[in-house]
Amino acid sequence: xxxxxxxxxxxxxxxxxxxxxxxxxxxxxxxxxxxxxxxxxxxxxxxxxxxxxxxxxxxxxxxxxxxxxxxxxxxxxxxxxxxxxxxxxxxxxxxxxxxxxxxxxxxxxxxxxxxxxxxxxxxxxxxxxxxxxxxxxxxxxxxxxxxxxxxxxxxxxxxxxxxxxxxxxxxxxxxxxxxxxxxxxxxxxxxxxxxxxxxxxxxxxxxxxxxxxxxxxxxxxxxxxxxxxxxxxxxxxxxxx
Amino acid sequence: xxxxxxxxxxxxxxxxxxxxxxxxxxxxxxxxxxxxxxxxxxxxxxxxxxxxxxxxxxxxxxxxxxxxxxxxxxxxxxxxxxxxxxxxxxxxxxxxxxxxxxxxxxxxxxxxxxxxxxxxxxxxxxxxxxxxxxxxxxxxxxxxxxxxxxxxxxxxxxxxxxxxxxxxxxxxxxxxxxxxxxxxxxxxxxxxxxxxxxxxxxxxxxxxxxxxxxxxxxxxxxxxxxxxxxxxxxxxxxxxxxxxxxxxxxxxxxxxxxxxxxxxxxxxxxxxxxxxxxxxxxxxxxx
Numbered sequence: 001x002x003x004x005x006x007x008x009x010x011x012x013x014x015x016x017x018x019x020x021x022x023x024x025x026x027x028x029x030x031x032x033x034x035x036x037x038x039x040x041x042x043x044x045x046x047x048x049x050x051x052x053x054x055x056x057x058x059x060x061x062x063x064x065x066x067x068x069x070x071x072x073x074x075x076x077x078x079x080x081x082x083x084x085x086x087x088x089x090x091x092x093x094x095x096x097x098x099x100x101x102x103x104x105x106x107x108x109x110x111x112x113x114x115x116x117x118x119x120x121x122x123x124x125x126x127x128x129x130x131x132x133x134x135x136x137x138x139x140x141x142x143x144x145x146x147x148x149x150x151x152x153x154x155x156x157x158x159x160x161x162x163x164x165x166x167x168x169x170x171x172x173x174x175x176x177x178x179x180x181x182x183x184x185x186x187x188x189x190x191x192x193x194x195x196x197x198x199x200x201x202x203x204x205x206x207x208x209x210x211x212x213x214x215x216x217x218x219x220x221x222x223x224x225x226x227x228x229x230x231x232x233x234x235x236x237x238x239x240x241x
Numbered sequence: 242x243x244x245x246x247x248x249x250x251x252x253x254x255x256x257x258x259x260x261x262x263x264x265x266x267x268x269x270x271x272x273x274x275x276x277x278x279x280x281x282x283x284x285x286x287x288x289x290x291x292x293x294x295x296x297x298x299x300x301x302x303x304x305x306x307x308x309x310x311x312x313x314x315x316x317x318x319x320x321x322x323x324x325x326x327x328x329x330x331x332x333x334x335x336x337x338x339x340x341x342x343x344x345x346x347x348x349x350x351x352x353x354x355x356x357x358x359x360x361x362x363x364x365x366x367x368x369x370x371x372x373x374x375x376x377x378x379x380x381x382x383x384x385x386x387x388x389x390x391x392x393x394x395x396x397x398x399x400x401x402x403x404x405x406x407x408x409x410x411x412x413x414x415x416x417x418x419x420x421x422x423x424x425x426x427x428x429x430x431x432x433x434x435x436x437x438x439x440x441x442x443x444x445x446x447x448x449x450x451x452x453x454x455x456x457x458x459x460x461x462x463x464x465x466x467x468x469x470x471x472x473x474x475x476x477x478x479x480x481x482x483x484x485x486x487x488x489x490x491x492x493x494x495x496x497x498x499x500x501x502x503x504x505x506x507x508x509x510x511x512x513x514x515x516x517x518x519x520x521x522x523x524x525x526x527x528x
Contacts, residue, residue, distance in 0.1 A: 020319050043345060044267050044416045056478045057318035059268020059416050061471060070446045073267055073292070073419045074353055077346040082365060105342070116330040118316035121293075125346035128366045154367045167385060168367055 001198045002179045003029060003234060004226040006090075006136050009175060014087040015039040017126050020058045022136050023090035025237060028054060032233050041086060043122040045071045054237055077122070082129050084169065089130030091123050091153065095145050096137050098191050098212050100155025100173030102127070103148040110150055123153040132174040139178035145211040156190035163190075180206045182223065186215065193217050199225045243409030243455035248433060248464075249507065251457035252278045255429045256287075260396040261311075263290040263427065264297060267418030268318060269471060272401040272433055273297045274464030274508040280304045281502055288341075290395055292348050292419060296467065296484050299323040300502070302338060303494050311341035311374075311393070313348045320481050324488040334491065341374060347390045352419050354392035355426025363387045398427035401465050402450075403473060405434045406441055409452035414444040415471030421448050430454060433461040435473045461508050 006026035010016055012035040018027045024042075028051065031038045040049045044059040048068030055063055064070050071080070080086065093102035094117050104123060108114030127133050133155070137143050155173045156163060163172050172190075176183040182196035193215040194206055199222060207214050226234075246254075256262060256279055264272045276297035279287070288309040289298055295317060301307055303325030315326050329338035343351065350362035351374070361378075366388050369375050378389035400420045402413035411432050413420065424430050432455050441449070463473075467480035487497050505511040 044269070044418070046416065055319070056481065057268050057476070059318070060476055061269070061415070061469060064269070064415050064471065070416060072417045072421065072448075073345070074349050074422060077349050078353075078364070082346070113331055116315075116322075116327045118314050118322075119312065119342060120344035121314035122345040124344040124366050124368070125364075151368055166367060167365075169365070 001223070001226060002136055002138070002177055004230050005182060005198070005223055006134065006177045007033065007230070009134055009177065010035050010038055010088065013037045013039075015041060015085060016088040016090055017041045017043070017081060017086045017122075017130055018090050019043075019092060019122070020055065022092060025054060025234070026136070027090065028237055029230070029234055032237070033230060041076070041080065043073070043076060045073055045076045047071065047080065077125055081125055084129065086126070086129065087131045089126035089133045089170070091126060091133055091135050093135065093137055093153070095143055095148050096135060096176065097145060097148050097155075099157060099159050100133070100135060100176060100185065100192060101148060101151050101157065102135065102153040102155065103150045105150040105152045107149055120152050127153045127155065127172065128168050128170060130170050132171045135173055135176045137176065137178055139180040139206065139209045141209060141211045144178075144209070156185060159190045160188070161190075180209060191215055194220065196221050196223050198223050243405070243411075243432070243452045243458045245405070245409065245437070245458045245460070248274060248278050248459035248461055249282075251431045251459050252282055255431055255456060256282075256284055256397050258284055259286045261288040261290060263393075263395040263398045263423045265291060265398060265400050265418060265420050265423040266465070266468060267293060267416055268476075269416040269418065269469060270401045270413060270420070271295065271297060271465050271468035272399045273466060273468060274461045275399045275401070275431060275433055276301055277502050277508065277511060279306060280498065290393060292345055293318070294323065294326060296323075296481065299325040299484070299488055300498065302326050302329050303335065303488070304498050304502070305335045307338060308336070309339035309341060311343065311348070313343040313345045317481055317484060319478075320485055324485070325494060328491070342370065342372070343374070343390070347375065347388065348393065349419055349422070351390045351393035352422035352426050354390070355394040356422040359392060361389045361391050363389055393426060395423065395427045397429045397431065398423045399431045399433070400424060401433045401461075401470065403435050403470050404441060405432070405437050405458045407437065407439060409455065409458055410441070411450045411455060411458065412441045412444070412447055414447040417446060417448050421450065424450055424454055429456050431457045431459065433459050433464045435462050435464075435470050436460065463512065464508055466512070
């Protein structure tokens with residue numbers, strides 16, 4: 001459901017900066033269903049990739065062979081991302097807070113980590129410069145936390161219009177998609193607010209799985225269940241790998 | 242001018258204990274054979290630099306070659322963690338590892354500054370974690386607060402390319418990462434290549450490095466495995482998945498290194514050792 005909901009969030013014709021894993025699966029699903037003109041950009045420098053099979057890494061040959069153009073890593077980050085050509089950045093994380101800030105660096109103390117995670121990668125640049133950020137993360141009190149162990153990537157910082165005051169060009173996180181529902185930032189405070197529940201999920205379930213007192217939208221709606229066509233496409237994509 | 246030598250001779254001559262060494266290659270064209278040769282020659286106290294330390298850095302770290310890593314994303318792409326890297330950071334085994342942490346954009350710009358022989362580069366990114374290599378700077382024209390990242394100038398950069406010509410010029414194509422910047426930023430440069438050809442043909446996205454930017458060229462066909470060389474080999478995704486098992490356990494890792502790296506003469510011998518090794522989950526397709 002998380003993958004399908006994420007795919008639906010992408011609009012046809014957008015240029016989307018895609019990380020590997022769920023974002024890549026969702027972006028490819030979108031391209032094969034409602035958004036055939038979606039431009040997939042990978043940080044390895046492939047622009048307009050149209051992979052037949054889901055890549056294992058962001059640098060698989062398939063991404064380069066099917067791309068409109070392949071540029072160097074300095075180019076992709078400086079000219080294309082920082083240059084403002086990317087509409088949507090697609091991120092995952094180990095931890096997320098109520099303002100959509102992300103941790104992908106460590107669990108525990110930095111100097112003596114319980115778990116050392118891979119680190120920043122392209123995320124800080126994506127969250128700074130992409131037009132908006134879509135975040136996907138499994139919903140639990142271990143992932144949606146009151147305080148991040150480390151702030152790797154900026155969302156809405158400490159809320160409100162903090163991004164604008166700090167001079168960050170992109171709008172930051174506009175949606176967080178989990179396996180339970182969808183959260184969007186409040187227009188004033190920028191605090192994440194539950195706006196949609198996935199089929200079969202109740203509000204209690206979501207608040208119990210969230211590490212802070214979660215705001216609930218006045219008009220809470222439900223996501224449509226995955227259609228037969230979406231599920232078939234997803235299965236096809238995964239089988240081809 | 243580049244000299245064509247064996248990889249053993251190139252590493253013996255150009256990589257020294259304590260050096261800052263960049264083995265660059267963004268998923269594609271990773272110079273794995275050169276990493277093995279560094280392990281084989283027991284280089285120590287290296288400061289390893291690379292945007293995406295993957296299996297070859299896991300091996301160098303686990304084998305005790307590194308004192309520090311400057312990096313921006315340390316994982317096994319699409320698979321998960323680097324177990325040897327994590328063991329060094331979390332438990333100090335086989336020795337503590339100093340981390341110099343960047344984002345991709347920051348380390349990329351550090352290489353750009355290095356290649357430009359500038360002291361730093363500026364970019365727009367948030368947040369930063371001030372350190373020896375990162376700070377904020379105010380733009381003298383607009384007043385905007387920007388990130389300043391200190392230049393990265395490795396003692397040695399090692400890359401893998403598809404071809405060299407008879408004059409020692411080098412050409413690579415496909416996903417080209419930050420190799421050009423990493424080469425131009427370095428004091429010494431080693432390039433391993435798939436083959437030496439009489440003449441280059443123009444390629445889409447081709448990057449050519451003139452012979453006078455390179456010190457040593459070694460011909461090592463398939464020297465990127467389990468990474469790949471566009472138009473020469475395929476990425477061995479099964480090897481990346483299998484590495485998870487081998488690297489999870491200190492003893493299993495140590496015996497893998499002993500058998501396949503320390504116990505082999507060179508890269509060709511290593512490739513043969515994989516085929517001979519049905520007990521390992523990494524026996525398959527060293528394509």
